[in-house]
Amino acid sequence: MVNLNHQPVHNDVHINGSITLSGKVILNDINLTIKAGQWTALLGPSGSGKSTLLRLIAGLDTVADFNGLITSSTQVSLSSCVSYMAQDDLLLDWANVIQNVCLGARLRGQGGDKTKAKRVIQQVGLSQHAQKRPQSLSGGQRQRVALARTLMEQKSIILLDEPFSALDARTRTDMQDLAAEQFKEQTVILVTHDPGEAVRLCQSIYLLQDCSVNSIAALSPPFPKSIDDKAMFALQSALMTQIRQS
Amino acid sequence: MKQNKLWYSGFICSLGALFGLIMVWQVVVLITDVPRFILPPPALVYKAFVENWQLIAEHGLVTFTEIILGLMIGILLGVATALQLEMSPTARLFLRPILVFSQAIPVFALAPVLTLWLGYGLISKVTMAVLIIYFPVTSAFFDGLRKTPPGLLDLATVMQATNLRTLFYLRIPAAMPSLLSGVRLAAVYAPIGATIGEWVGSSEGLGYLMLLANGRVKTDLMFAALVSLGALSMSLYGLVNVLIRQFLFKYENPSD
Numbered sequence: 369m370v371n372l373n374h375q376p377v378h379n380d381v382h383i384n385g386s387i388t389l390s391g392k393v394i395l396n397d398i399n400l401t402i403k404a405g406q407w408t409a410l411l412g413p414s415g416s417g418k419s420t421l422l423r424l425i426a427g428l429d430t431v432a433d434f435n436g437l438i439t440s441s442t443q444v445s446l447s448s449c450v451s452y453m454a455q456d457d458l459l460l461d462w463a464n465v466i467q468n469v470c471l472g473a474r475l476r477g478q479g480g481d482k483t484k485a486k487r488v489i490q491q492v493g494l495s496q497h498a499q500k501r502p503q504s505l506s507g508g509q510r511q512r513v514a515l516a517r518t519l520m521e522q523k524s525i526i527l528l529d530e531p532f533s534a535l536d537a538r539t540r541t542d543m544q545d546l547a548a549e550q551f552k553e554q555t556v557i558l559v560t561h562d563p564g565e566a567v568r569l570c571q572s573i574y575l576l577q578d579c580s581v582n583s584i585a586a587l588s589p590p591f592p593k594s595i596d597d598k599a600m601f602a603l604q605s606a607l608m609t610q611i612r613q614s
Numbered sequence: 615m616k617q618n619k620l621w622y623s624g625f626i627c628s629l630g631a632l633f634g635l636i637m638v639w640q641v642v643v644l645i646t647d648v649p650r651f652i653l654p655p656p657a658l659v660y661k662a663f664v665e666n667w668q669l670i671a672e673h674g675l676v677t678f679t680e681i682i683l684g685l686m687i688g689i690l691l692g693v694a695t696a697l698q699l700e701m702s703p704t705a706r707l708f709l710r711p712i713l714v715f716s717q718a719i720p721v722f723a724l725a726p727v728l729t730l731w732l733g734y735g736l737i738s739k740v741t742m743a744v745l746i747i748y749f750p751v752t753s754a755f756f757d758g759l760r761k762t763p764p765g766l767l768d769l770a771t772v773m774q775a776t777n778l779r780t781l782f783y784l785r786i787p788a789a790m791p792s793l794l795s796g797v798r799l800a801a802v803y804a805p806i807g808a809t810i811g812e813w814v815g816s817s818e819g820l821g822y823l824m825l826l827a828n829g830r831v832k833t834d835l836m837f838a839a840l841v842s843l844g845a846l847s848m849s850l851y852g853l854v855n856v857l858i859r860q861f862l863f864k865y866e867n868p869s870d
Contacts, residue, residue, distance in 0.1 A: 428768050452772040458765045462787050462864045475775030
């Protein structure tokens with residue numbers, strides 16, 4: 369395991385406020401703190417406002433209106449310490465794997481560190497594909513490149529917007545393991561609609577339901593849970609029951 | 615390898631179609647017994663071509679120069695305008711209506727004016743070609759620039775990219791397929807512009823040669839010039855395609 373000297377990891381993220389979409393309240397007067405250095409799930413159905421929350425933390429435009437404050441516990445501005453991975457791998461078709469991994473540095477005019485890029489590509493198990501273009505990679509491999517690109521950014525807060533949901537079951541589990549391994553020191557906020565994924569990977573789970581955010585008692589570390597973990601299944605079905613009741 | 619084979623069979627089919635067309639032409643002449651000064655048979659056109667090839671080549675070179683210059687200047691201007699439109703909202707506000715309005719005037723109608731202003735020489739023909747390809751290139755490239763996948767722009771925001779770098783590393787490459795369609799279209803339009811320019815007023819070029827031959831009822835020579843013009847346009851289109859495939863393929867054919 370190569371040490372990439374991540375930024376110090378101690379900024380909690382506080383979110384206070386309400387989200388409305390054309391006058392309709394999506395999330396009403398929420399108040400939540402996302403703890404530093406662990407995985408937190410924002411779990412909820414489509415339209416529950418989970419992706420909007422993530423985009424707000426990332427500093428991206430949203431269709432919905434947010435009235436409130438998102439702050440970090442340190443003085444550093446949030447937008448300078450986040451990295452973002454979406455369901456779509458967002459790879460550049462015209463660039464090879466290394467160039468894709470170095471995109472951030474290139475966009476900031478810093479000149480990509482090729483040696484570091486190669487190390488990161490090795491970490492996600494794609495060394496043999498470094499010179500290939502994304503079209504010749506499978507869905508799982510493409511998402512690995514996106515993971516490598518995120519790792520390359522060396523940010524302390526990682527925002528994951530359902531990055532595994534388009535993958536097949538096996539690849540999804542592999543990717544979950546890989547991401548959990550690579551991002552074990554960072555603050556990770558995982559947006560998902562899958563209770564199983566939230567339970568398997570996250571130390572804190574927030575359920576976004578009926579315009580409010582409820583904290584769910586999650587399992588204790590280590591993560592990710594083994595795929596045959598009994599407690600994981602129990603919590604998953606309890607969560608599913610709760611989701612279906614609303 | 616497979617690609618080569620496909621290309622080769624495509625080439626054979628094109629040759630076959632061309633041969634078929636010539637056969638139809640010959641049959642029409644035989645059946646209708648149309649006078650030679652109305653429609654000369656292919657063999658006569660070929661003879662006229664062989665007898666006058668130097669003359670045709672001379673005039674062809676003039677037309678070719680006009681087309682290439684027009685194509686290069688038109689593409690450059692189109693790309694520059696699209697970038698300007700993309701980067702400046704003010705430019706969008708003022709320039710776009712003018713662009714659309716300029717298309718409402720048929721470019722053909724401008725040819726006499728251009729000849730009047732710019733003379734009988736090269737410049738009026740190049741301008742004609744530029745005018746005719748400027749809009750398709752601008753419009754295609756600008757459309758492409760406006761349609762960058764929103765996810766990529768999100769990524770750029772999170773990565774704290776500067777606007778200029780986002781333009782160069784994301785927006786322009788993402789717009790390349792649109793630009794290249796515009797360029798292909800331009801390669802087809804440019805010869806039209808140059809020829810019209812020559813028809814209206816010139817003393818050289820294939821368009822001029824056609825008018826001259828027509829006026830002297832040398833219909834076979836006119837057809838020889840016409841076929842040469844067609845061959846010139848086709849070669850130009852082929853050349854543009856080869857250049858795109860050679861140097862810009864990665865922006866266009868994701869599967870290659």
